[in-house]
Amino acid sequence: MSGERGLPPVDLVSRAYQRIRDLIVEGRLAPGTRIIENDLANHLEISRTPVRAALQRLQQEGWVIGSGTGKQLRLSVSPMTQEDARELFDIIGTLEGLAARWAALLPSEHRADLVEELRGLNRQLREEAASALPDPRRAYELHSAFHVQLVEAIHAPRLRVLHSAIKPQAYRYRQVYSVALIPATAEAAAEHEAVLRHIDAGDPAAAEQAARTNWANAADRMARIIQTWGEKGSW
Amino acid sequence: MSGERGLPPVDLVSRAYQRIRDLIVEGRLAPGTRIIENDLANHLEISRTPVRAALQRLQQEGWVIGSGTGKQLRLSVSPMTQEDARELFDIIGTLEGLAARWAALLPSEHRADLVEELRGLNRQLREEAASALPDPRRAYELHSAFHVQLVEAIHAPRLRVLHSAIKPQAYRYRQVYSVALIPATAEAAAEHEAVLRHIDAGDPAAAEQAARTNWANAADRMARIIQTWGEKGSW
DNA sequence: ACTCCCATGATTGTATACGATTGCGTATAC
């Protein structure tokens, strides 16, 4: 997804951003946890400056939330609620719907290549889910790759930035209930296939609708599962 | 919209963000202009630290763009191009379409209040455009308020944040060609009215479609004007 | 005269230092 191999030529704030985000996604920084710049800086073995920059970005993207009126604000990890999940999934569905629409408007040659590539990913996803011992991490990677590639394929910088900022937050929810979601992979793959079919046919409206339906269903599946809360992580 | 008349309890980075953004919107920092942290800090009479934080936020929102592979990156004001305008308007239309959809799903009482409030704004907008000496600033404010209030009305924090980050960038284009756009205000107001009618009727699909159409038409109007006036800063 | 190399300046990334504000604990007074 991010694919940043190569440690030296990356500035500390990007790495801090990634690492803190991972801490949150993995649940090691549990929802509601108070965030102290100093502690994070110590944990990451860097100074407060890059941590601060990373935190500001995380705050703007909604990973951490600031309380306290303006001045002396305190940061904490954004809580995970059902309403938030619903809003999140709806927004992503809308954005990806737009991506699917644009994809269906590409020249037919590009469309064919794209559909072929995504069909490959989708097939791998199906196989992984149907295997005897499904690997949640690999399923996650394949699932994520499908959606990322779809947005990546159209040349739309702003949409790409938005999507890359928001979509991982859905995977935060997905991660928590990853085991419970494995059985639903087949449905998801089928929905993916529907999107691809409409893109292949060059039908923008249908492609958009299919993508939105996919995420709406994902929201439903998630809502059904949300019952027990994530436990606190120690780190 | 901004309306932060300088109470002391506002941190420097927020103020720096606002001021730099205003510089960009007003065109005093022209598209393509190279950005030097020190110069900005001197100009704003603060240190580099808050400027840096503000710049990072501006970069993430797409106001400034960073070039240079990873390491030693240089910032410059994002250029204004026709493709960018098109993408921007489409994205905003999609987001506001979602907002309109949700608005149409509100309890009918809330809907009535909302529609009434927005009708008021729309009427003021019409009057301003129809007056003998239209004030572009006031038209801008009213127009902006309409869209902001629509999104504000539904209780959707993430959508609100997204909208507040993206929409002002459309007004950057709008600002540049503000004079040329005045005659189009009547059309815009009519389209607004269509959105309100569908929200009032509680028809989510129609409301969403109307909002998207509004922004699609806005994109067309903008494209026509850019065509004749030329793009700024893409070179 | 042209080219190449080195040095100096400019610009950014990172760390640290300092002042201010806030929340909490404790001690004292009622």
Added chain:
DNA sequence: GTATACGCAATCGTATACAATCATGGGAGT
């Protein structure tokens, strides 16, 4: 025993100092 006030520790915002890297220009050599 309880409540309030005072003080200290914790944390954050801002400034400044330092290091690293890149560009640019001038001088020397061919």
